[in-house]
Amino acid sequence: MAQKKNNYTQEKRAAKKAAKAIKKSKHPILITIAIILVIAIAVGLYWYFFVYKKKQPDPIQTGDLSITFFELGNKYVGDCTLIKVGNTEVLIDAGSKQNSADTLVPEIKKLCTDGKLEYVIATHAHEDHIGAFYSTSSRPGIFESFECGTIIDFPLTRKEYSASSVYGRYVDSRKAEVEAGAVHYTALQCWNETDGAKRSYQLSDDITLNILYQKYYEEYDSSKSAENNYSVCAMVTQGTYNYLFTGDLEKEGEESLVEKNSLPHCKLFKGGHHGSSTSSTDKLLSVIQPETICICTCAGTPEYAKTNPAAFPTQECINRMAVYTDQIFVTSLATGVDWETCKWDGIVSMNGIITVVSDGVKFSVTGSNNSTILKETEWFKENRTWPSNGK
Ligand SMILES: [Zn+2]
Numbered sequence: 001m002a003q004k005k006n007n008y009t010q011e012k013r014a015a016k017k018a019a020k021a022i023k024k025s026k027h028p029i030l031i032t033i034a035i036i037l038v039i040a041i042a043v044g045l046y047w048y049f050f051v052y053k054k055k056q057p058d059p060i061q062t063g064d065l066s067i068t069f070f071e072l073g074n075k076y077v078g079d080c081t082l083i084k085v086g087n088t089e090v091l092i093d094a095g096s097k098q099n100s101a102d103t104l105v106p107e108i109k110k111l112c113t114d115g116k117l118e119y120v121i122a123t124h125a126h127e128d129h130i131g132a133f134y135s136t137s138s139r140p141g142i143f144e145s146f147e148c149g150t151i152i153d154f155p156l157t158r159k160e161y162s163a164s165s166v167y168g169r170y171v172d173s174r175k176a177e178v179e180a181g182a183v184h185y186t187a188l189q190c191w192n193e194t195d196g197a198k199r200s201y202q203l204s205d206d207i208t209l210n211i212l213y214q215k216y217y218e219e220y221d222s223s224k225s226a227e228n229n230y231s232v233c234a235m236v237t238q239g240t241y242n243y244l245f246t247g248d249l250e251k252e253g254e255e256s257l258v259e260k261n262s263l264p265h266c267k268l269f270k271g272g273h274h275g276s277s278t279s280s281t282d283k284l285l286s287v288i289q290p291e292t293i294c295i296c297t298c299a300g301t302p303e304y305a306k307t308n309p310a311a312f313p314t315q316e317c318i319n320r321m322a323v324y325t326d327q328i329f330v331t332s333l334a335t336g337v338d339w340e341t342c343k344w345d346g347i348v349s350m351n352g353i354i355t356v357v358s359d360g361v362k363f364s365v366t367g368s369n370n371s372t373i374l375k376e377t378e379w380f381k382e383n384r385t386w387p388s389n390g391k
Helices: 002-024 028-055 098-111 166-179 187-192 251-260 282-288 315-322 378-383
Strands: 065-069 081-085 088-092 116-122 147-153 183-186 200-204 207-211 234-238 241-245 268-270 292-299 328-335 346-349 354-358 363-367
Touching (some): 065 234, 081 098, 088 234, 147 166, 166 183, 292 363, 315 328
Parallel strands (some): 088 116, 147 183, 241 268
Antiparallel strands (some): 065 081, 081 088, 207 234, 234 241, 354 363
C-alpha cells in the first residue's frame, strides 16, 4: 500500500512538471493528452485502492479442517462441537447446562483466537444443546463471550416461550446477538434460500457447510421424541470427505433425512443422540457408511436410563455402528454409578476432548485423555459386547 501511495505522489509531481512543460512546449496538444493520461491513471489507482479494495471482504483463509467435540464441565450429557477452517469457525450446539460455559468459553477461545464465530448452529431446543448459549448475572454464555456471524437454528419447537425457561433465555440472548450484528436464519430458510439465507456456505476454497433437509423442519412431530426430531442437520464437505452432524435426530427424522437428501459416504458421523438406541439407525448408517463415529456422551450414565444396557452408548446402537466401523470414540465416562438408585457421582474423561484433523487426505482422531477406540476400553469390556458381525 505504501508503495502505491509513493506512486500516487510521484504521479502528482509528474503531472505538475508536465503542466510547466506545456507552456514551454512546441507540442501543446501532445503534452495535454499526456497530462490527462497521468491524471486518469492516478484517479484510477486511488479508486482501486481506497474505494474498491476497501469494499471487498477479506479472503477466506484456506487451511486444514479440525473438528473438536468438547467435554462439558459437569456430569450431564450434552453436545458442543467446533469446526475450524483457518480463521472460520462453525459452532454446533452449546450444552449441557448453563454452567458448561465456564468450561466451554475458555476452551473455544483457545481455538477461536479472533473472538468471532462465523457460524453458530443450535440444533434443537433441549437444554443439553442450548443451555450454555445464554448468560446469567454471574456467568457469561457463548453468545455474550463471542461475536457471532450467522446463527442457524431449528424452525420448530414445542417449547413454550417463557422469559425464565432455558428456551426463552436462549431466544432472548439470540435476539440480543442479532441486535449486536449477527444474522439469524432457521434451517428451513437456509434450505429454501429465503431472506438471504443459503443452503451452502463456503468455509474455504474447498470446504463447505451444507444445511440438509428433513421433514420436521416444517411438520410437527407427535411422538414422544418430539424436539429431538426438529434437529438441524448439517454436513461439512472437504473434497471427497464428508462429516455429518444430526443433533439428536431420531429414527423418523433419520428416515426423512435419507429420503430427502442424496447422502454420500461419510468420513465422520457425530453419533446420533448421544448413542441412544433410537438414533443411528441402519437406514441412515447403511447409506452414509461412516468410517469414524464420535459420540458426545457420558458412557454408562443413568441420566436417561434405568438399566445399564439402556445407558448411552446403548448395546443396540453399538451393534448397528459396529457393522461399519470400530473407530468409535466417546468423550466422557460416568463414575460411581448405582443402578439401584439410578444415581452417579460424576464423570471422568473417556477419550476426553476429541479432536479430528484432516487436510482432505490425511485424517486423524486424538483424545485429550487417550485415543483408545471404544471396543478396547475397560468400560466397554465390562459393560458391552462387540457383535460377531462387527469390524
Ligand atoms: Zn441431546
